[in-house]
Amino acid sequence: MGKQLYFECASGISGDMAVAALLDLGAPEAQLQETLATLPITEAYEIRISRVKKSGLDTCDFDVILPKDLDTHDHDMAYLYGHLQEKNTAHEHHTHRGPKEIAAIFDASAMTTGAKETAHRILDILTDAEAKAHGIARNQVHFHEVGAVDSIVDIAAFAICFDALCRKYAVKDCIVKEITEGCGTVRCQHGILPIPVPAVVNIAAAGGLRLHMTQVAGELVTPTGAAIAAAVKTKDQLPASCQIEAVGLGAGKRVYETAGFLRVFLLDD
Numbered sequence: 001m002g003k004q005l006y007f008e009c010a011s012g013i014s015g016d017m018a019v020a021a022l023l024d025l026g027a028p029e030a031q032l033q034e035t036l037a038t039l040p041i042t043e044a045y046e047i048r049i050s051r052v053k054k055s056g057l058d059t060c061d062f063d064v065i066l067p068k069d070l071d072t073h074d075h076d077m078a079y080l081y082g083h084l085q086e087k088n089t090a091h092e093h094h095t096h097r098g099p100k101e102i103a104a105i106f107d108a109s110a111m112t113t114g115a116k117e118t119a120h121r122i123l124d125i126l127t128d129a130e131a132k133a134h135g136i137a138r139n140q141v142h143f144h145e146v147g148a149v150d151s152i153v154d155i156a157a158f159a160i161c162f163d164a165l166c167r168k169y170a171v172k173d174c175i176v177k178e179i180t181e182g183c184g185t186v187r188c189q190h191g192i193l194p195i196p197v198p199a200v201v202n203i204a205a206a207g208g209l210r211l212h213m214t215q216v217a218g219e220l221v222t223p224t225g226a227a228i229a230a231a232v233k234t235k236d237q238l239p240a241s242c243q244i245e246a247v248g249l250g251a252g253k254r255v256y257e258t259a260g261f262l263r264v265f266l267l268d269d
Contacts, residue, residue, distance in 0.1 A: 002170060002172040002173075002268075002269075003169045003170055003171045003172060003245075003266060003267065004171065004172060004173045004174065004235075004239070004242070004266075004267045004268075004269065005165070005166075005171055005173075005174045005175070005232075005264055005265070005266060005267070006174075006175040006177075006264065006265040006267055007021075007174065007175065007176045007229060007232075007233075007262070007263075007264050008177075008262070008263040008264070009179040009229065009262060010180050010258070010259065010263075011180060011220060011252060011256075011259045011260050011262065012179065012180055012181060012182070012219075012221045012222075012252070012258070012262075013179055013220075013221055013222070013225035013226065013228065013229055013262055014154075014221075014224060014252060014253075014262075015151060015154030015155060015157075015158060015222065015224035015225055015228065016061075016062045016063065016064070016150075016154055016252075016253065017225065017250040017251065017252045017261065017262040018154075018158050018228050018250060018262060018264075019062040019154060019157045019158045019161060019250065020049075020059070020061055020062040020249075020250030020251055020262075021060070021248040021249060021250030021261075021262045021263065021264040022158065022161035022162060022165060022248060022264060023049060023060050023161060023248070023250075024059065024060035024247075024249050024250060024264075025165060025247065025248030025264055025266060026165065026246060026248070027160075027161035027162075027164050027165050028164055031160070031164060032157060032160050032161060032164075033047060034110075035109065035111055035115075035156075035160050036153060036156060036157060036160070038108075038109045038110040038111075039106075039109045039156055040105055040108045041105060041149055041152065041153075043066075043067075043149045044066075044067055045064055045065060045066050045067075045149050045150070045153065046064075046065040047062075047063070047064060047065070047153070047157075048062075048063040049061070049062055049063075050063070052251050054249070054251050054252070054259065054261045057261070058249070059249040059250065059251040060248065060249060060250055060251065061250075061251040061253075062157065062250070063253075064149065064150035064153045064154065066149060066150060096142040096143060097142065097143055097152075098139070098141060098142050098143070099123055099124075099126075099127045099138065099139075099141055099143075100139075102123055103120060105152060105156075106119045106120060106123075106155075106159075109156065111159065111160060111163075112160075112163050114163040114166070114167070115156075115159040115160045115162070115163040115164075116159070118158070118159035118162055118163060118231060119155050119156055119159035121231040122155050122158070122227045122228055122231045123155065123227075125207065125231055126143070126199070126203075126223055126224070126227045128206065129198075129202035129203045129206070129227070130143065132202045133199055133202055151224055155224065158228055162232065165266075169266060171266075173235050174233055174234050174235070175233070175234075175235045175236065175237070175238055175267075176209065176229045176232070176233040176235075176236060177210065177236055177237065177238065178209075178211065178212045179204075179210070179211055179212065179220075179221055179225075179226070179229060180212045180214055180216075180220055180221075180258070181195065181200070181211050181212065181213055181214065181220050181221045182195055182214060182216040182217060182218040182219060182220045183195055183213065183214065183216065183218075184217045184218060186219040195218070195219045196211065196221060197219065199223040199226070200221050200223055200226045203223065203226040203227055204226060204230075206230070207226075207229070207230030207233065208230075208233075209229055209230055209233070216256055216257050216258055217256070217257070218254065218256045219254075220256065220258065238267075239267070239269040241269070242268060242269040243268045243269070244265055244266070244267060245266045245267065245268050246265070246266040247263055247264070247265050247266070248263070248264045249262070249263055250262045250263075
């Protein structure tokens with residue numbers, strides 16, 4: 001009984017999509033901005049929250065804007081899939097942080113206890129997945145994309161919004177029925193990897209996430225998105241009947257043959 005959040009991942013899930021959906025659902029933007037400002041991150045970045053159209057629908061967009069030299073190309077389709085057209089051997093060099101360094105950033109912030117717990121849970125899931133993928137111990141993991149500023153901010157922002165909504169509506173459960181994934185290959189800091197990438201596979205296996213594999217060319221599920229879903233999921237089935245109280249739409253940045261947004265419903269059964 002009580003309020004539930006339903007994450008409908010028909011177009012996959014990523015960190016920025018999840019944050020945007022919760023903001024659209026009513027998470028307090030001012031509180032988010034104020035709390036993010038307390039993260040002890042030395043690199044420069046800005047937060048932009050706006051409205052964009054996806055499949056003709058009005059959606060919320062959450063964007064972490066980085067200086068050019070810090071850009072991880074996470075939303076750059078030419079970088080992610082340029083290897084399918086031509087050979088590209090260029091390597092990017094970014095700050096690599098370990099889980100202890102990232103955890104310390106969360107702990108030193110003004111995030112609530114609940115938000116810190118969620119952020120740590122997401123980070124732990126990612127750490128376990130990366131350790132398994134590379135066959136190393138947890139304390140040897142050094143993140144690339146996840147260690148970048150935008151991913152740290154995505155995790156913290158989601159945890160802040162999630163905690164605020166759960167407290168506001170006394171949310172009892174989070175439902176993630178399945179997550180739609182694409183196919184093919186994608187470029188990352190480790191090279192060219194098959195989709196779903198190994199970290200997503202490991203998170204899905206350990207967290208009991210159901211992946212709906214499709215023929216959509218591209219990576220619909222990022223490791224951060226998968227870790228968020230695994231961290232909050234308490235159920236994988238909708239109630240027999242329920243009342244929809246609100247819905248939030250979070251825009252994705254990448255362009256694929258899908259609707260391109262994540263929907264999060266606030267349900268009352």
